[in-house]
Amino acid sequence: MAQKKTFICIGCPLGCRVTLTIDGKGAVAGFAGNKCKEGEKYVLEEYTNPVRTLTATVLTEGSSQPLLAVRTSRPIVKTKLAEGMAVLAKVRARPPLKIGDVVVPNLLDTGADIVASGNLSS
Amino acid sequence: MSRVETEVLIIGGGIGGAAIARELSRYTADATLVEKGADVGQGITKYSSTIMCQGANVLEFRSEYHNSRLVWAGMPLMEPLCRELDVPFKRIGSLELVENQAGMRHPEKMMRRFKDWHGKYLPSDIEPLQFIDRDTLRAWEPNVDKKYIGAVYDPNIAVNDPVRLTIALVDNAKKNGINVLLETEVLDIKAGTDGFEVWTNNGSIACRYIINAAGEYVGKIAQMVDADDFAMYPVKSYQAVLDKKVGGLINRMVLATGSGMVSPTIHGNLFFGISPGSQRLGKAHDHSTDKKLADTALRHAQELVPAVSAADIINSFVGFIVFRNFEIGWHECTVGVSRWVPRFINASIGFPGICAAPGVAKEMIDILTRQGLRLAENPRFDPYEKAMPDFSDLSDEEKKELIARDPRYGHVVCRCETVTEGEIVEAIRRGARTLDGVKFRCRPGMGRCQGGFCGPRVTRILARELGISEEEVTKKGGESRNLLYKGKELLEAHQ
Amino acid sequence: MKLHDVDVAVIGAGPAGMAAAIRAREAGAEKVVLMERAEELGGLLHQCVHNGFGLLYFNEDLTGPEYGHRFIEKALDTGVTPLLETMVVRLGEDRQIGAVNTKEGFITFRPKSIVLAMGCRERSRGALNIPGTRPAGVLTAGTAQRYVNVEGFVPGKKVVILGSGDIGMIMARRLTLEGARVEAVVEILPYIGGLIRNEVQCLHDFDIPLFLNHTVTQIHGEERVEAVTVAQVNGNRQPVAGTQRTIACDTLLLSVGLIPENELSIMAGVRLDPVTGGARVDETRQTNIPGVFAGGNVLHVHDLVDNVSWESEMAGESAARFALEGKQKESGKIVVRAGRNIRYVVPQTISGRRDTTLYMRVNEPEETVRIKVGDIMTKGVRAVKPSEMLKIELSAEKLGKLREGTKEITVDCEKRGGK
Ligand SMILES: Cc1cc2nc3c(=O)[nH]c(=O)nc-3n(C[C@H](O)[C@H](O)[C@H](O)COP(=O)(O)OP(=O)(O)OC[C@H]3O[C@@H](n4cnc5c(N)ncnc54)[C@H](O)[C@@H]3O)c2cc1C
């Protein structure tokens, strides 16, 4: 049976509601609602492999700054965001750290590192 | 749970209780003031319009009203009192606007009555009322609506800061020997033959005299000992404060019969409120603002000063004027010994209770004496308080000097009101324990961003100075914490 | 610090101030001081730990702190003099600055030129006049952001957010990730107030309910927020009777608009545009006061930091030139008017003699439109929204087509014909 899924394209301020049709075998069968090709590209990616950059903070130890801003070095699959936060809740960053320094390597085997996105001094 | 013994117990730290406590501290009285809130002056007093009038311009005043007599007794004491306690007081004058010829009857009556009362109920050194014509009105107040043909000018009208006055009164009372207990709520009272046993959330208090100055809650307190029937008529009244940037729209308080009023505040803002005539009965103790009331108040204010705009409102609130008898109207109060319980004295100071407070305090000494309390003068009574520094008000030289002495005055924490860390630390040293406590002492968070910027910073200073964690800091005591969780606490709880 | 010989003083060291100060140095101003009340440069960027910064300016997807640090380093490299923990409290019409800090006390000096870069503040509850009680737990989204991202606290665990501005939506995601539950985002308009990207990635990703055409009509709770009442609104944005529902929550965040922070500008006699809330400027970003320039959110509220940086570079460059030459040669003569479905245009006046970028916002969302600048250019645009700023570049050559003596030029957003 064919299945339909709706996405909002973020390619431009129009924000088209794009309906994706997936055939019985799970293959993409068509797009509707997008006003340009950009929309297909976006929706395809959102359907097959939606990824997001996780940005958050971690607690620090040995610094007057209570938190350090962190991010994933590249986008990770969307479904791992909450799990990623659970990992970060246990991390304590220690100074000195500079932007880009790895805080957690290979987060949840995604291949992305958690890196500092701010500096941390004592 | 502790047990306190005291001769006189004052219930309520509003302007009424505070003025009474301070008056008692002139004598060697053994007195205790209890306040349920985390700070004094946070009841009706906080909601007052801060207008100081002698009743010269108010037709509802009558010599047979106790309230009128108390105001007449109290107001001449107000300015000297503010001076002693170093709290602001400023005469701004008021203009009662007249719209048409028919409306002239009202000012004529006022002027006539003023002549009758001058030197009799009103002190003879008070400035006379004056009628001003359309041209003068325009010249004085160009932003008042052009439809008004003139106004009655009362030069005596002043504004002050009732919360600061209450705080200063209590500070001074404390200094002169009165015991003050905050976050102490009276829960029940038992009358014995010789005195009262009072239960609070903080233990019990044995006392001989009770002064019931509980503001909105006088009825509840009186009921505890069947002292009196207070048929409460809570009149809901709405007020809004405007951004200082429009503070110059008018220079004097303006009002019109059946309409609202708009007035400068002592701090350079404007505020507007609904006049008593259009106020509604509310549900007791329900301080929530509602849209209808807010819209009406705004419409009324715009009738007087069309440039008043909703966009400039920075804060608004609802207060209650509690009075006993709806028939008599809002200009009556209940100050005196209970009809049924000796030594139980009600001090429901009515409206305008701030003006009446110094008079109430004086009268209370007489009442207590008549009830058998023996009072000797306190030889060490010191009537003076010194206000804390107000950085934004200092000259450049004074600013330099102050920062040189204490660098914390060089750290501006509240940008809207230019309040420094030095002032906040001083406010805490003087007894502020909450965000509101700091705010009402030195104004961080009173400005247009309402604490958006300075909130986190004041929270941090409070936590540091009080030696508590930031989540323990409250807005106004009790459960009013702004920060419920530490970072990551919620995530850890999930695991 | 000696301040008698300052060429350019920049007030505020957020993205706008940093960009202005750097460019002022690059344009030859000798002594450029960057005045900031916080302990470090960077302004609000430090608390914006999310990504999406620099996509245009650096062609990279950076977080706020990352974007900020690039400018902080550059400011120090180019020889900008930071003046930290210093609050400007006074600004005279003669460019006299009065400031306080803990070390030098009260400082006064008169730089040759000034760039205003104080940013903006959030609208508070008072300005909205939301009925109800006044408990703890009502805070602006930006204040919550500071608590969550910098101070290390989470204000509550059941949250309603009023307003779908970008900060509100970003905070909906941040609070969810931190373990709180966002019960609803409530928006009075029929469309969101922020970027679509944020609707998708902050709300949809986390199944956070969005109520369009709704508002909060009552706040409940004596000491701490206990609930809010939400109701649908009609076309006049008035609550519709019978649509109220009460949502239990312990926190209400407000994300209901930003207001340029122009108290100092007003003191200095700077004329403001009632629509933007910022100064009226010409294309060099000079205000009506000679030698006083403005850039970034203090001028008009931007949605992308990249534009803030570009605009402020312009202000910085002009300020440097003013400082070096002692005056400005040509100022804007032609008034730019906001026409059909245009809410405002910055700059408000142009000289018509150099390349100029017009920044603008529309009143209402529309699709398939063209932006028409007088009769010298038109540009087709697929869709416009009040939340997304539009930029139109006008070359000096195009502007040369203006008739001699043109006093006024109108920018319209017109429907395109056809399908
Ligand atoms: C909108 C408005 C405008 C006004 N404008 C003016 C004006 O312009 N000029 C003027 O002179 N007057 C004005 N008034 C009147 C004036 O504000 C009041 O008369 C005065 O503040 C009353 O003071 P109070 O001490 O009696 O009450 P409150 O200030 O309410 O003090 C009572 C205190 O008792 C405490 N308390 C209550 N129950 C207990 C308990 N069980 N145990 C311990 N403590 C308890 C409360 O917490 C409170 O702090 C206005 C009033 C309103 C509402």
Ligand code: SF4
């Ligand atoms: S599909 Fe094309 S037109 Fe529609 S939102 Fe995406 S980019 Fe814009």
